[in-house]
Amino acid sequence: MTAFLHIDMDAFFAAVEELDHPEWRGKPIIVGADPRGGQGRGVVSTASYAARAFGVRSAMPIRQAWQRCPGGIYVRPRMARYTAVSEKVMDIFRSFTPRIQPISLDEAFLDVTGSMRLFGDPVAMARRIKDRIQSDTGLTASVGVSAVKSVAKIASDLEKPDGLTVVPEGGEKAFLAPLEVRRLWGVGPKACAVLERLGIRRVGDLQERSKGELVRIFGRAAGEHYLNMANAVDPREVHDDEEARSISHETTFLADVQDPEVIARTLLWLADKVASRMRKQGVRGHVVTLKYRTEDFRTITRRATLKQPLEHTNDLFETAKRLWKRFEGMGGKVRLLGIGVSRLESGGANQMTLFDRENRNREGAAEKAVDRVRARFGNRALFRGSLLDERT
Numbered sequence: 001m002t003a004f005l006h007i008d009m010d011a012f013f014a015a016v017e018e019l020d021h022p023e024w025r026g027k028p029i030i031v032g033a034d035p036r037g038g039q040g041r042g043v044v045s046t047a048s049y050a051a052r053a054f055g056v057r058s059a060m061p062i063r064q065a066w067q068r069c070p071g072g073i074y075v076r077p078r079m080a081r082y083t084a085v086s087e088k089v090m091d092i093f094r095s096f097t098p099r100i101q102p103i104s105l106d107e108a109f110l111d112v113t114g115s116m117r118l119f120g121d122p123v124a125m126a127r128r129i130k131d132r133i134q135s136d137t138g139l140t141a142s143v144g145v146s147a148v149k150s151v152a153k154i155a156s157d158l159e160k161p162d163g164l165t166v167v168p169e170g171g172e173k174a175f176l177a178p179l180e181v182r183r184l185w186g187v188g189p190k191a192c193a194v195l196e197r198l199g200i201r202r203v204g205d206l207q208e209r210s211k212g213e214l215v216r217i218f219g220r221a222a223g224e225h226y227l228n229m230a231n232a233v234d235p236r237e238v239h240d241d242e243e244a245r246s247i248s249h250e251t252t253f254l255a256d257v258q259d260p261e262v263i264a265r266t267l268l269w270l271a272d273k274v275a276s277r278m279r280k281q282g283v284r285g286h287v288v289t290l291k292y293r294t295e296d297f298r299t300i301t302r303r304a305t306l307k308q309p310l311e312h313t314n315d316l317f318e319t320a321k322r323l324w325k326r327f328e329g330m331g332g333k334v335r336l337l338g339i340g341v342s343r344l345e346s347g348g349a350n351q352m353t354l355f356d357r358e359n360r361n362r363e364g365a366a367e368k369a370v371d372r373v374r375a376r377f378g379n380r381a382l383f384r385g386s387l388l389d390e391r392t
C-alpha cells in the first residue's frame with residue numbers, strides 16, 4: 001500500500017503576519033504589492049480568511065483587492081521571515097519521512113509509505129504532523145491523505161482551514177466524481193470552458209467520456225491527462241527533495257519597461273539575489289530559467305541547461321542575458337522579470353580546469369565578502385556598480 005500526504009499551510013503569509021501582529025487577529029490582512037491607494041501594480045500574494053470574505057484572492061491585481069477591501073491591512077511580503085517558518089515546517093515533515101517534495105514555501109507532498117511501521121497509519125501521521133506544526137509554529141495546515149498523489153492534493157484543499165481529508169484507497173473515483181472539473185490538476189479556465197460546452201461540469205461527467213473523444217478535442221497529451229486525473233490514475237512519484245528544489249526571485253515593475261539598460265540592471269539585481277541565496281545554502285545549479293511577463297499578462301519562460309553547474313552572480317547574469325536575447329526581438333514592454341535556478345546540487349569539486357578554479361575561487365571569495373557585508377548592513381548597503389539606483 002502506498003500513502004501520500006499533501007500538506008498545505010493555511011493562508012501562509014497572512015497567517016504568519018497575524019501571528020507576529022496579534023492586534024491584527026481576525027482582521028482582513030492582504031500580503032502583496034503596495035496598493036498605493038488603489039493605483040498600485042502587482043498582485044496579492046496571500047489574503048487572510050477575513051480578507052477572503054471580501055472577495056480578495058491570491059494572484060488578484062492589488063488594485064482590485066483595494067476596491068473590494070479598502071479597509072484591509074496591506075503588508076509587503078517579508079520573505080526572510082516566511083522562509084524561516086517554512087524551514088521549520090519542512091523540518092517537521094522530514095522528521096516523519098525523507099521522501100518529501102516541497103512544491104512551494106508552504107506546501108509539500110510526503111510519501112509516508114515507508115514510515116508507517118514507525119509512526120502508525122497515514123491518518124494518525126497526518127494528525128501528528130498537524131499537531132507538531134501547531135505547537136512548533138502556532139500555525140495551522142490542511143492535509144489530504146490518499147494512495148494517489150494528485151488526489152491527496154485535491155483533498156487537502158477541500159476542508160481548509162485546519163482540514164484533514166482522507167480518501168480511502170479504492171474510493172478515489174467516487175471521491176472525485178461530485179467535484180467540479182476545475183479542481184483537477186492541470187485543468188485551467190480555458191479547458192474548463194471547453195469542457196462545460198461539452199456538458200462536462202463534474203469530474204464524474206468526465207469519467208464517463210471516452211479517451212478517443214477527449215484526445216480528438218484536446219490533443220493526445222492533454223486529453224489523456226484529463227482522463228487520467230479524472231480517474232485518479234497518477235503514476236507520478238514524489239520526486240526527491242534535492243531535484244525538486246529551486247531558488248528563484250522575481251520582480252514586478254512599477255511601470256512597464258522597455259529600456260534595455262533597465263532590463264539589464266534588473267537581471268543583474270535578480271542574479272545577485274538568487275546567487276546570494278545559493279551561496280547561503282551552499283548549492284549550485286544546472287538549469288537557469290528566465291521568466292518574463294508581457295504588458296498583456298502573458299507569462300513566458302526560457303530555460304538553459306548547463307553542462308557545468310553555476311553558483312556565481314556573474315555566470316548567472318550572463319546566462320540570463322543570453323536567455324533575454326531570445327525575447328528582445330519580440331518588442332513590447334516587460335511587466336515582470338524573474339530568474340530561477342534548479343537542478344541544484346550541494347557544493348563540491350566539479351570538472352573545472354585548474355585555471356578556472358583559481359579564477360572562480362577568487363570570485364567566490366569576493367562574493368562571500370559581499371554576502372558578509374550584506375548580512376551585517378542589509379541589502380541596500382552593497383549594490384554592484386551598475387546597480388546604484390534603487391530598484392523597485
Ligand SMILES: [Mg+2]
Nearest residue numbers: 008009011106
Ligand atoms: Mg497554502
